[in-house]
Amino acid sequence: MPPVLIVVGGLPASGKTTVATELARRTGFSYLRIDTIEQAIVRSTPLGNPLGPVGYVVAYDVAADLLRTGVSVIAECVNSVEITRNAWRDTGTAHGARVLETEIVCSDPVEHRRRAETRDTGIPGHVPPTWPQIVAREYEPWTRDRLVVDTAERSAAEAAALIEAAARP
Template sequence: MLIVLSGLPGSGKTTVARELVGRLSAVYLRIDAIEQALVSAKVLAGEVGPAGYEVAYALARSNLALGLTVVADCVNPLPVTREAWRAVAASASSRVLEVEIVCSDVAEHRRRVELRAPDIPGHVLPDWASVLRHDYAPWTTDRLVIDTAAVSASDAAQRIATAARP
């Protein structure tokens, strides 16, 4: 099964993903880590662009083909990236669970963004202004919505694990 955690930076995706991966013993694909590896390798001229997502799609596909559960941690901001994840699952004959992680408490969301420290060497975290400017299209398809202002990471992971059951 492919579980895609989506949402703006600072919404709590990575915290929830870490809880979830531990519960499910799943493969963990974090776009921030993939993109930073590409930047650090200095193999791309200019911006990373869609390269990080393309690497993640390939890794997800190969792990799903092995019958493993995959948790993808990414902003997943656009209909094209959301459809690409669905196509990855379909190509591996796997189910997909799309989860949008939100933080409805604006002050808390801002606090998280402003106080967090990078946990990936070389990774520059977005500031609050860039989070507000982020190109994040509203969802038009079904997904599980988890509000991290209302539930703990542990409770969120449990809700997702329950929804992921066949």
Template sequence: MPPLLIVVGGLPATGKTTVAAELARRTGFSFLRVDTIEQAIIRTTSLTQPLGPVGYVVAREVAADLLRTGVSVIAECVNPLAVTRDAWRATGLGHGARVLETEIICSDPAEHRRRAEARDTGIPDLVAPAWQQIVDREYEPWTRDRLVVDTARLPVGEAVAVIEAAARPRR
């Protein structure tokens, strides 16, 4: 069975990290969080936000190493542009993995805003974007199929179960 790359994307404060971390706990897959990588780069270099593609490139290279050794990966990031989505897909397919692209949304704007204003990123020194920054963020519409999981409608456990079901190989 080839490894699996699950890319969990979506706007900040939709529940991506919560869902992806629980998915990693349940599956035992490696978990890569681009925010963690970017903040480590900022802490140890003279670089500052915005980093541009650096965090995504590092995460994809680490994912490629894991996939090459047969280890399945959950990559969590905003994944806002077609170019980032294409790059993740190419990383997985280029290393013999199955790829599941997942977009986490929060369809209730009031709940999304509440989460944005109340959340703790869990990463030292990482300042979460303000609500208006989330609303104004560049986020291209998807142009291909992906699994959409709405955390305004599903609790974490059910959201994870939906992704697990979609990740099962089809026979």
């Protein structure tokens, strides 16, 4: 059976990390988190934020290595522009993986803001975007099908179960 690349995208504080972490626990798939990769780059190089495409490019290459060896991958990132969405899809298909693109949304703006203002990212030194930065962020509309999961309506466990079911052949 070919590996699966599940791309979990969405605005900061929408619930991506919580859902992707639960999904990784359920499936045993490798889990790549762009925030972790980017913070490691900032911590260990002279580079600073914003990094631009650097963290994503590192993640594409790590995902490619894993997929090449038959290991399924969950990639969690904002994935706000079509170029990154295409790059994830191309990474998966180039290495024989089935690709499931998911968009995590939080349809309740009060809850979304609460999450943004109270969350602990769990990454030492990482400073998450503020609520005004989240609302002002560039986020291109999707132009192709994807699985949309609303974390204002589902728990992380329910969201992970929905994604896991969609990822089955």
